[in-house]
Amino acid sequence: MEQPEECSRPQVWNEIENLPQLKRSSAALILIAFLLFVGCQSAKEGESSKPSKSEQTKILPSSTGARCEVILVCTEKVWNSRALNPLKNELLRPQPGLPQPEPYFSIMRVDPANFKNVIQRNKAIIVVEESDTARFRWFRNLYAKPQNVALITYTTFQDIYNLTARHRREIFEKFRAQDLKSTRLTLLKSGAKWQDATKNQKLKILMPPGYSRVVHKDNFSMYFAQSAKTHHVIMVHTRPWDPDGELPDEWKIIEIRDSLTILHTQASRPGSYTVVDTTIRPLSRTYNLNGRLTTEMRGLFKSVNDFLGGPFYTLVLFDEDRKLMVFIDAFMQAVGQNKRNMLMEMEVIARSIDLK
Incomplete structure (x- = not known):
């Protein structure tokens, strides 16, 4: 049988065999280390020649767009x-709890021919375009991030009507949740810090720069911020609650709120204070917020013995483990100013309350 041809050994191995035993062992170890080093370097060079995941993935720019703004791409027709x-x-229905009509969203129409460059980077976009099929789809981070793009394709105008009627609430909820999230991120980037909400409970609240804590008691804290044209107040209050009892209704919540503002707020005139304006009934709902039963209320407040007023936003969280009711209230005065976006920021602050 033919023997396989013997491969010639590298000259370096022949030289090692001619060395004394001790030197031979040392030289062999050095050679092995050298070969391992060269092999590792070759492997690294091979790895570096492959594109990384970040290189393979398109790097998207940061999204733009004002709070509560939606870009709608469609023809004028x-x-x-x-x-x-x-x-x-x-999207354009008036937001409740504001003293003057302001829609939930502002819509800016863009002609399809102009939908390019920086306009594509808006965080909330709806595209309506003609096609051979009628369909509704969502796209995430299509041109920028974070971004939500709703695509509506149609063959007839009736398709547009049917699709928007079917998905309008879904569009509203997704864009509103996105605005709340982006507002929170904006607060964090602006230097907002977690603070103890009250003295006797382990509660934290995210408070942006500009707010000063003017009252800090065992079960009550008040934060205040002002500018040349606006005044912002946030109150945090806790009180015992029996999980086996009934939830307080909206009138009981108003009673609690009024008791706090009568004691801790004063308008521009001596002897004045603020209370809920019940001539326009506040809107309230009870739902699950971050795993906790919560009552939310929106309405207007007025000043007694004065003429000032404005919107308020109230959250009441029910903590069954600690048998505690946590009351967070945000209200503002901004005479002659649009208040929708400012109130959303205060809503985000109120929602940041951490009961852990």
Whole structure:
């Protein structure tokens, strides 16, 4: 049988065999270490030649866009038709609890030919375009991040009407949740810090720069911020609550709120204070917020013995483990100013309350 041809050994091995035993062992170890080093370097060079995941993934710019702003990409003919009525009625309906009418969202129409460059980086976009199929789809981080893009394709205007009627609430909720999240991130980037909300409970609240704590008691704290044209107040209050009892209704919550503002607030005139304006009934709802039963209320307050007033936003969280009711209230005065975006920021502060 033919023997396999013997491979010639590298000259370096022949030289090692001719060395004395001790020197031979040392030289062999040095050679092995050298070969391992060269092999590792070759492997590293091979790895570096492959594109990394970050290189393979397109790097998206940061999204832009004002709070509560939506870009709607469609032709003028579509915009002026009735096909978009369900969507417009949903996004442009007045936000409750404001002294003057302001819609939940501001819509900016963009012609498809102009939908490019920086406009594509808006965080909330709806694209309505003609196609051979009628369909509704979501795209995440399509042109920038974070970003939500809703694509509506249609063959007839009736398709637009049907799709927007079917998905209008979904669009509203997704864009509003996105605004709340981006507002919180903006507060954190601006230097907002976690603070003890009250003395006797382990409660934390995210407070942005500009707010000063003017009252800090066992079960009550008040924060105040002002500018040349606005005044902002946030109150945190705790009181015992029996989980086996009934939840306080909206009138009981108003009673609690009024008891706090009568004691701790004063308008511009001596002897004045603020209370809920019940001539316009506040809107309230009870739901689950971050795993806790919560009552939310929006309405207007007024000043007794004065003429000032404005919107308020109240959260009441029920902690079954500690048998505690946590009351967070945010209200503001901003004469002659649009208040929607400012109140959303205060809502985000109130929602940041941490009961852990």
